[in-house]
Amino acid sequence: MLGQDILGLGVKIANRGIATGSEQAVRRMAFTFDPERFSVGLMESRLDYWSARALLEWQVELGATDAVGDAPVDRYALEDRKPTAAPSKRPTMPEPPVKPKEVDPVAVAKVMAEKAGDLVALEQALAAFEHCDLKRGARNLVFADGQPGARVMIIGEAPGRDEDMQGKPFVGRAGQLLDKMLAATDLSREDGVYVTNVLPWRPPQNRDPLPLELAMLTPFLERHVALAKPDVLVVMGNISAQAVLGKRGITRLRGQWDRAWGIPVLPMFHPAYLLRQPQAKRQAWADLLELKAHLSVVN
Helix, strand or coil: CHHHHHHHHHHHHHHHHHHCCCHHHHHHHHHHCCHHHHHHHHHHCCCCHHHHHHHHHHHHHCCCCCCCCCCCCCHHHCCCCCCCCCCCCCCCCCCCCCCCCCCCHHHHHHHHHHHCCCHHHHHHHHHHCCCCCHHHHCCCCCCEEECCCCCEEEEECCCCHHHHHHCCCCCCHHHHHHHHHHHCCCCECCEEEEEEECCCCCCHHHCCCCHHHHHHHHHHHHHHHHHHCCCEEEEECHHHHHHHHCCCCHHHHCCCCEEECCEEEEEECCHHHHHHCHHHHHHHHHHHHHHHHHHHHHC
16 A cells, blocks of 8 residues: 555656656656665655655655655766757748938939930930929929020029920910010010029929929039020029029029129019019019110120
8 A cells, every 4th residue: 555655646746747848857767666665765764654655745745856766866977958949930030121222313413414415315314314203293394495595594493383284484474474574675585585494393382392302403404504505594583593593582682693603693583473573573674674784785
């Protein structure tokens, strides 16, 4: 009866070892545990059955998983076995996509503008320029109108609705007013005047251009002036003055001669502003007379 009870407790220890993964300990216990030998040792230790059982159960409750054999084991002489990490079951994450190299649109614009050898090539370069978001929302590219090589080159701000639909600058109400102003000084698009805009595409809701948009389109404008070779530049409005002269404040700048890209520049009010503020037409007329006087002196 004693051997069976103790053997039952041994089975408990074995099961505990299996539950904790100590298979080697279970094997050692299976080969070293001998009920008869244990009963002899029990008699020599003068422990009764119930005391021995209580001690063994106490060791089981403490978590004992190995039975001690008769021969001592030098644990320091055993080979160190580091626990091996279980292979990761996490799915391998795909490598992040390679970020495309950032492109400087201003540098690209400068290169494309410089390669244009004439006005036709410059218009084609503008049409092929893909770094300006204004192009995606516009119907047409608005390049220029009038007589290429004319003495006077007028630079407006940006196309409006009518210009965007027809693909020509100054064709709406502001353009009609401009034609009347030029005719009063014996000038016209057919004789002596060439017109363009800073922006070749209409901005959404006719908003002002963003600084980056202005920076990337100015190289095309500068090349446009170099290829057209005018004697005088007339910049109309704040955006034109900023792009050509690097200044804003058209009310302060208008009527005062300046220079840009080696050419005399005369700032003036934009015709669209004159439609909203008719009282400013007197100042615009004075600026036109100043332009006419300058052309006569140069001529």
